[in-house]
Amino acid sequence: MKTITTRVVTALGGLLLAGAAQAEEGKLYLFNWTEYMDPAIIQAFEEKYDVEVVQNYFNSLPEMFAKLNTGGASQYDIIVPSNYYVPRLIETGLVQKLDKSKIPNFDNIMDQFKDTDYDPNSDYTAAYQYGVTGIVYNAETFPDAPKSWSLLFDPEVNPGRPFGLMGDGQVSMGAACAYLGHGYTCTDPDAWKEAAKLLLDTKQRANFSGFVDGTPALQQLARGVTHVSLSYNGDYLFYKEENPDSFANIEFMIPDEGTEIWVDSMMIPSGAPNPELAHKFINFILDPEIGAQLSNYNYYSSPNEAAKPYLEAVLTQPPVTPSDADLERLSFTPSLQGDKLQMFNQLWTEVQSR
Amino acid sequence: MRKRTLNRGLAGFWWLTLIFLYLPLAIVVLFSFNSTNSAANFTSFSLRWYHRLLGNEQIISAFYNSLVLACVSSIVALVIGCLIGYGMYRHRHRKLGWLIVLIYLPIVLPDIVFGISEMAFFVQFNRLTGLLEPGLGTMIIAHVTFQIPFVALIVYSRFVGLDPSLFEAAKDLYASPFKRALHFLLPTLKPALISAFFLSFTLSIDDFVISFFTAGPESATLPIYIWGAIKKGVSPEINAIATLMIGAVALAAILSLLFNRQGRR
Amino acid sequence: MANTQLVTRRHAVVSETRHLLFSVMPGALWIFIFLVLPSLYLMAVAFMTNGSYGLPELPLSLDAFKQLAGFGFLGWSPGNLYTLLRSLWQTLVSTALVVVVAYPIAYYITTCRAKLRPLMLLAVVVPSWTNQVIRAFGWMNLLAPGTPLSDAAQALGLIGDYMGLYPSNFAVTLGLVYNFLPFMVLPLYAAFEKLDVAQVQAAQDLYASPMRAFWHAVFPQTLPGLLAGTVLVAIPAFGMYVIPELLGGGKGMMLGNLVANQFAGGSNWPLGAAGALLMLLATFVGLFAMRRIGKRLGGGEEVVI
Numbered sequence: 076m077k078t079i080t081t082r083v084v085t086a087l088g089g090l091l092l093a094g095a096a097q098a099e100e101g102k103l104y105l106f107n108w109t110e111y112m113d114p115a116i117i118q119a120f121e122e123k124y125d126v127e128v129v130q131n132y133f134n135s136l137p138e139m140f141a142k143l144n145t146g147g148a149s150q151y152d153i154i155v156p157s158n159y160y161v162p163r164l165i166e167t168g169l170v171q172k173l174d175k176s177k178i179p180n181f182d183n184i185m186d187q188f189k190d191t192d193y194d195p196n197s198d199y200t201a202a203y204q205y206g207v208t209g210i211v212y213n214a215e216t217f218p219d220a221p222k223s224w225s226l227l228f229d230p231e232v233n234p235g236r237p238f239g240l241m242g243d244g245q246v247s248m249g250a251a252c253a254y255l256g257h258g259y260t261c262t263d264p265d266a267w268k269e270a271a272k273l274l275l276d277t278k279q280r281a282n283f284s285g286f287v288d289g290t291p292a293l294q295q296l297a298r299g300v301t302h303v304s305l306s307y308n309g310d311y312l313f314y315k316e317e318n319p320d321s322f323a324n325i326e327f328m329i330p331d332e333g334t335e336i337w338v339d340s341m342m343i344p345s346g347a348p349n350p351e352l353a354h355k356f357i358n359f360i361l362d363p364e365i366g367a368q369l370s371n372y373n374y375y376s377s378p379n380e381a382a383k384p385y386l387e388a389v390l391t392q393p394p395v396t397p398s399d400a401d402l403e404r405l406s407f408t409p410s411l412q413g414d415k416l417q418m419f420n421q422l423w424t425e426v427q428s429r
Numbered sequence: 430m431r432k433r434t435l436n437r438g439l440a441g442f443w444w445l446t447l448i449f450l451y452l453p454l455a456i457v458v459l460f461s462f463n464s465t466n467s468a469a470n471f472t473s474f475s476l477r478w479y480h481r482l483l484g485n486e487q488i489i490s491a492f493y494n495s496l497v498l499a500c501v502s503s504i505v506a507l508v509i510g511c512l513i514g515y516g517m518y519r520h521r522h523r524k525l526g527w528l529i530v531l532i533y534l535p536i537v538l539p540d541i542v543f544g545i546s547e548m549a550f551f552v553q554f555n556r557l558t559g560l561l562e563p564g565l566g567t568m569i570i571a572h573v574t575f576q577i578p579f580v581a582l583i584v585y586s587r588f589v590g591l592d593p594s595l596f597e598a599a600k601d602l603y604a605s606p607f608k609r610a611l612h613f614l615l616p617t618l619k620p621a622l623i624s625a626f627f628l629s630f631t632l633s634i635d636d637f638v639i640s641f642f643t644a645g646p647e648s649a650t651l652p653i654y655i656w657g658a659i660k661k662g663v664s665p666e667i668n669a670i671a672t673l674m675i676g677a678v679a680l681a682a683i684l685s686l687l688f689n690r691q692g693r694r
Numbered sequence: 695m696a697n698t699q700l701v702t703r704r705h706a707v708v709s710e711t712r713h714l715l716f717s718v719m720p721g722a723l724w725i726f727i728f729l730v731l732p733s734l735y736l737m738a739v740a741f742m743t744n745g746s747y748g749l750p751e752l753p754l755s756l757d758a759f760k761q762l763a764g765f766g767f768l769g770w771s772p773g774n775l776y777t778l779l780r781s782l783w784q785t786l787v788s789t790a791l792v793v794v795v796a797y798p799i800a801y802y803i804t805t806c807r808a809k810l811r812p813l814m815l816l817a818v819v820v821p822s823w824t825n826q827v828i829r830a831f832g833w834m835n836l837l838a839p840g841t842p843l844s845d846a847a848q849a850l851g852l853i854g855d856y857m858g859l860y861p862s863n864f865a866v867t868l869g870l871v872y873n874f875l876p877f878m879v880l881p882l883y884a885a886f887e888k889l890d891v892a893q894v895q896a897a898q899d900l901y902a903s904p905m906r907a908f909w910h911a912v913f914p915q916t917l918p919g920l921l922a923g924t925v926l927v928a929i930p931a932f933g934m935y936v937i938p939e940l941l942g943g944g945k946g947m948m949l950g951n952l953v954a955n956q957f958a959g960g961s962n963w964p965l966g967a968a969g970a971l972l973m974l975l976a977t978f979v980g981l982f983a984m985r986r987i988g989k990r991l992g993g994g995e996e997v998v999i
Binding site for chain 2: 710713714716717718720721722724725726728729730731732733735736739795798799801802805812813814816817818820821822823824825826827828829831832833834835836872875929930932933934935936940950953954957958963966967970973974977981
């Protein structure tokens with residue numbers, strides 16, 4: 076009897092240790108958006124430094140943030156969050172400062188993406204890609220689609236076709252704000268309440284299909300589950316290229332009322348198992364040719380000034396690089412904190428649950 | 430006459446229910462062979478989604494994780510649960526109410542509450558001690574926790590079904606408790622142990638929620654991978670993986686049928 | 695003489711206790727450390743304050759429960775109440791539907807040849823061996839817009855043109871019924887198999903109408919199985935997370951999703967913990983009620999749990 080007990084105790088101890096010994100040398104843990112990295116780049120990095128890259132994916136920023144909060148901060152070496160999640164990552168101590176001396180290529184980043192509002196002095200972030208969130212729709216169903224959020228929010232413009240909204244609350248809320256004339260970046264409580272009410276009314280419409288993240292929204296569109304939804308310009312082009320038949324009628328549009336422009340940045344979590352390698356990875360991605368290869372693969376604009384000569388023509392024109400007229404209508408999603416964030420979360424939970 | 434119509438009605442209802450039960454699975458299998466990415470139209474037969482699976486390292490590692498998780502957790506749960514089952518039987522005349530409550534707790538707890546408490550606990554524990562990082566280790570612990578009760582109950586009910594005088598006979602026959610365990614307890618328990626192991630294994634494979642909340646970066650299981658793929662919106666490949674899993678289940682069903690038949694003979 | 699006997703007896707008691715400890719303790723400790731402690735910790739979290747980014751912080755407070763009840767920055771709002779009522783409603787409807795389907799099925803199996811029965815039971819159980827994510831995915835494929843079922847529903851005017859049966863609350867109900875049907879069939883079958891036929895025949899002689907014979911002779915005898923099945927179906931259905939998340943779209947949120955979102959969406963751990971506590975409470979109240987009803991109706995110890 077005793078021997079079995081001892082064995083069980085040993086096994087238990089083994090389990091405890093197994094958890095601690097998980098991080099290995101020579102491995103880079105990359106936590107990235109889905110469909111956002113050229114496999115060839117990963118392979119090149121692996122060969123250059125003789126390491127293994129383990130990739131994990133997220134579909135939305137809340138999901139990424141939650142994972143980091145529940146142990147991920149000491150399990151990933153690189154994360155790629157969007158601008159408006161950067162301040163809360165810094166404030167909660169989930170990320171560490173970058174050592175610029177280990178990233179000589181840092182200077183390649185365009186000036187507009189250095190020393191930003193969300194990360195003054197660029198202590199924590201190195202820009203990865205930037206892009207636009209817009210409306211994606213089936214042009215066969217909506218041949219004369221207005222360049223407006225009314226395609227989603229006005230029941231008269233779309234009386235009967237199924238449609239989806241963005242799963243990330245701040246984007247859907249911003250879209251509703253923009254449609255109501257408060258601007259995409261509204262954070263005023265009254266404007267928010269009005270927007271939440273619009274979202275609730277919109278949800279009650281019989282043809283509302285659900286809240287969906289940006290990447291799957293495109294697949295739903297291609298399969299006819301929805302006819303209009305929200306997604307990102309790069310993913311749109313990526314899928315269109317990959318599967319021209321299914322995406323033949325799918326169009327991308329920047330509504331006149333304004334929408335989101337975002338920057339995703341590489342950051343190193345506070346407890347990263349291998350920060351040394353993480354710095355090497357950031358430097359690798361910021362290399363001009365690799366930076367261009369990345370954009371050429373996933374159709375997002377490159378924040379890398381030095382990469383410009385290597386970019387394909389497609390990338391220098393709309394919808395990848397927004398026109399000047401479009402740029403005026405684009406804005407960063409505001410970073411929320413403190414009571415504002417709590418209030419927003421309550422409103423969003425309300426929208427989801429009714 | 431009336432009875433016959435009733436029976437006919439029931440038979441019809443039975444077949445309808447079977448269709449209801451198997452249609453969703455059949456659709457998944459059918460469309461895994463579809464040559465185009467469509468859920469509505471079957472275009473033509475093709476194996477392209479299976480070819481894609483073969484090259485996908487993540488799926489292979491997810492498959493491996495599922496297997497390791499199910500095997501290790503089932504074995505650990507078998508040992509611990511067996512001990513409890515035996516203890517419960519030996520001391521069934523004592524007041525063991527607290528033990529019964531403890532054993533039923535993992536069974537009645539909704540799995541979302543189960544998963545979240547484990548996650549919150551592991552995170553806090555890891556913060557304080559640095560041990561138990563989310564990963565295969567924490568998943569195994571969580572799975573063992575919900576498997577123990579089932580093993581214990583199966584073993585216990587096997588003991589209850591035995592003739593008590595057998596124990597006396599065994600006591601006379603083998604002097605040392607160790608020998609007694611080896612030559613008497615284990616052989617008599619064998620069928621119960623086998624079915625307990627299979628039940629634990631199935632429970633582990635079937636679980637998604639608890640795994641989802643206790644997983645780490647390298648420990649995604651097949652269901653977690655499929656969940657991620659659904660969330661990401663790629664369908665045809667999911668059909669193919671799901672078909673492989675359904676195939677495994679069908680195989681298990683046939684095996685259990687054969688096993689049962691042999692047991693009865 | 696008597697003294698030594700006492701000593702040996704005491705010795706025996708001590709060794710029995712030691713035996714009990716050695717056999718039961720590893721498992722009991724395991725469940726205590728890895729389930730009871732975590733649950734207690736979760737309960738503690740429910741009484742903490744929500745930090746600015748969703749993690750629990752001191753001081754202790756009842757804010758999470760206030761929020762769960764709907765009191766927030768904006769005064770009272772009914773969102774969480776909707777979620778709770780929807781969960782209760784879905785549980786009720788799906789459990790009722792499961793009973794309606796499982797009852798005749800379980801009975802039919804008992805009327806078949808003894809050799810066929812294990813095979814039939816297996817046929818009912820096998821789909822539940824596949825993972826619940828896969829099963830929900832199967833229904834996503836079956837009910838999407840453009841599929842024959844959705845087209846039929848459109849033709850009947852049940853849903854709008856171009857719409858699918860998924861995502862919807864209906865799809866969630868269907869998914870729940872599909873998921874939990876075997877859990878009801880098995881205990882009901884066990885009850886039917888034990889049915890005292892003599893009693894039924896006596897009742898048939900006694901009462902003219904078959905309805906009354908059924909009600910007085912058959913139904914009470916199957917009640918323990920029915921109650922056990924209800925426990926096995928209703929409790930997990932009430933806390934369901936996967937099915938509403940995949941099949942419900944934006945309109946089918948249930949309590950399990952509310953709880954999970956607070957953790958997996960990283961917004962408010964204390965609120966999520968409070969929701970989990972409510973779920974636990976409902977579970978135990980449900981179990982207690984079932985037990986009471988079972989005892990009163992004479993099911994007695996046969997009722998599981």
